[in-house]
Amino acid sequence: xxxxxxxxxxxSAPAISCTVLVLAxxxxxxxxxxxxxxxxxxxxxxxxxxxxTYIFVGNSGVLSFGHVVFVAVGAYATALTxxxxxxxxxxxxxxxxxxxxxxxxxPEALLISGLLALVVGVVxxxxxxxxxxxxxxxxxxxxxxxVNVVIGNWDGVTRGSQGMVGIPADLTIGSAxxxxxGAIVVALAYQLSRSxxxxxxxxxxxxxxxxxxxxxxxxxxxxxxxxxxxxxxxGGLYAHFxxxxxxxxxxxxxxxxTLLMLIVGGIxxxxxxxxxxxFISVLAELLRRVEAGEDLGPISLGPHPGIQQVIxxxxxxxxxxxxxxxxxxxxxxxW
Amino acid sequence: xxxxLVNALSxxxxxxxxxxxIALLFSIMGLINFAHGELIMIGGYALLAFDAxxxxxxxxxxxxxxxxxxxxxxxxxxxxVRQASGETLLMTSFALSLFIQGAAxxxxxxxxKSVDVLGSLGASVDVAGxxxxxxxxxxxxxxxxxxxxxxWFLRATPxxxxxxxxxxxxxxxxxxxxxxxxxxxAAFGVSGAFAAIAAVFLVARTGTLTPSMGLTPVLxxxxxxxxxxxxxxxxxxxxxxxxxxxxxxxxxxxxxxVAPYRDALVYLGIIVIxxxxxxxxxxxxxxxxx
Numbered sequence: 001x002x003x004x005x006x007x008x009x010x011x012s013a014p015a016i017s018c019t020v021l022v023l024a025x026x027x028x029x030x031x032x033x034x035x036x037x038x039x040x041x042x043x044x045x046x047x048x049x050x051x052x053t054y055i056f057v058g059n060s061g062v063l064s065f066g067h068v069v070f071v072a073v074g075a076y077a078t079a080l081t082x083x084x085x086x087x088x089x090x091x092x093x094x095x096x097x098x099x100x101x102x103x104x105x106x107p108e109a110l111l112i113s114g115l116l117a118l119v120v121g122v123v124x125x126x127x128x129x130x131x132x133x134x135x136x137x138x139x140x141x142x143x144x145x146x147v148n149v150v151i152g153n154w155d156g157v158t159r160g161s162q163g164m165v166g167i168p169a170d171l172t173i174g175s176a177x178x179x180x181x182g183a184i185v186v187a188l189a190y191q192l193s194r195s196x197x198x199x200x201x202x203x204x205x206x207x208x209x210x211x212x213x214x215x216x217x218x219x220x221x222x223x224x225x226x227x228x229x230x231x232x233x234x235g236g237l238y239a240h241f242x243x244x245x246x247x248x249x250x251x252x253x254x255x256x257x258t259l260l261m262l263i264v265g266g267i268x269x270x271x272x273x274x275x276x277x278x279f280i281s282v283l284a285e286l287l288r289r290v291e292a293g294e295d296l297g298p299i300s301l302g303p304h305p306g307i308q309q310v311i312x313x314x315x316x317x318x319x320x321x322x323x324x325x326x327x328x329x330x331x332x333x334x335w
Numbered sequence: 336x337x338x339x340l341v342n343a344l345s346x347x348x349x350x351x352x353x354x355x356x357i358a359l360l361f362s363i364m365g366l367i368n369f370a371h372g373e374l375i376m377i378g379g380y381a382l383l384a385f386d387a388x389x390x391x392x393x394x395x396x397x398x399x400x401x402x403x404x405x406x407x408x409x410x411x412x413x414x415x416v417r418q419a420s421g422e423t424l425l426m427t428s429f430a431l432s433l434f435i436q437g438a439a440x441x442x443x444x445x446x447x448k449s450v451d452v453l454g455s456l457g458a459s460v461d462v463a464g465x466x467x468x469x470x471x472x473x474x475x476x477x478x479x480x481x482x483x484x485x486x487w488f489l490r491a492t493p494x495x496x497x498x499x500x501x502x503x504x505x506x507x508x509x510x511x512x513x514x515x516x517x518x519x520x521a522a523f524g525v526s527g528a529f530a531a532i533a534a535v536f537l538v539a540r541t542g543t544l545t546p547s548m549g550l551t552p553v554l555x556x557x558x559x560x561x562x563x564x565x566x567x568x569x570x571x572x573x574x575x576x577x578x579x580x581x582x583x584x585x586x587x588x589x590x591x592x593v594a595p596y597r598d599a600l601v602y603l604g605i606i607v608i609x610x611x612x613x614x615x616x617x618x619x620x621x622x623x624x625x
Contacts, residue, residue, distance in 0.1 A: 063422045128606065128609075135561075137367065142558075143602070146606075147599075149598045150596060150599050256429070305444070306437045306438070306439075306442075307441055309433055309434075309436065309440060310440075311437075316426070317430040320423060320427045321416060324419065324423060
């Protein structure tokens, strides 16, 4: 019995360590100013999105530029279901009546958004899962662009380039944290499932895995669908973090940030995804202060727009050149 | 109709210049170079910097600068990851592209700048009853000359032949004595020259510069390559003209309700093509290697 307990603890070690890491950083942030707390909330939201992306990209080894599509679906779905009905009437009169009347709480809205993203994930998997390598990269990017064009022009539902406003911006560290822990648990559960093992086998050597009877496309679809659900939930959280939503919020910038966190942290392990999120969030916050020209202790600097992008992309470049496995290098946190 | 064809030919030539610059590197080292757009951006800003000089001299300087940047890119960022997987190369170029964009943001600011390189090229002339811009004629003519020049270079010069051999089978070519560093550097150089000329024409068409101006052309270049066929140069040029024709025709004949979604349709079309022909319309599937 103790053996089984020890075994279960051993296997869930990455999730426990990641949770402890996230709790520690959030706890520290709670001591800080309101801006620091807001940054920490953003970190938690990004954590859900990166962990969601990791479930597919990390386990399958197929690079996806398209996961922000699920984030976008989740964000807009949450916005549509949680903007107060009277405001929605004024903003989007063309919507069907039942959507106008909807007024869900955040948890229900997030789950529905996740499910909607999951449905989009099924379509996505039919379209691009036959491809891998470069073709997959281009196809997922093409999908992201198509969806963004639709979001930017579908005025009756998304208000197009005017953007959604009036989304309750009520996300705090406390309300975001359980979702990130949930995402970590889901990711680890998938990773430890049979499908997770098969998919990672196909990542290491697709031909050998297929020869051993792994149905690569089926395992990829399953990972993609779970991944889409988590990213959809992350998108909903993102909408409630921002309070207003523009097509540009769920486009290349966010795609880059997600991939940056994943690759710098280490794309091949769950711990890598979480460490990358924490690392890049802290770095980005420091750089944001430099960019805004705030004083950093004794050093005082003028405003420098662009410096954040320069240093973040340099971090990514250096990671790829010097330590391609990222900080975690494919290993999981444990004891 | 004929007017649309001229527009498509001019736009297609611009796309072909961009697509060939990208396709050259892809066929040799399997690199999808996002940072090609930033080479175009650098070319644009260089053009602005040499505004006071005569146009011809300015263009030469722009080409020199962009080629130097392309060679520097290869040496600093890509040489050490050359053996890595296609995904790593893709991410490296993505990171490099954002790095250069950020640097441009830092030094030039985010506000668009306007340049007027057109001069006398702004006028139109009558060709068989059509009013054709001199710029369109220049783009079509220069591109045709460059395509012919590239074809000659690849067929008739030793370096060109080595590049074709490397594109066919990089490992085999190395085994037969092709020097990898030289061939790859040459490919980056040619790619940079194409980017510089594309920059001149692009800026002449739009007249504005922003740090992120490279993204749209580079995406069009990718699409053209995928349309044509991965790994074949002439197919990339063909894909560019097909893409331009498609874009112009959809623009002209799409009902106004659907018109805003044109780009969504184009990119969805790309996905469908990739699903059924993962190596593009004219591409060759490679064998599965164990």
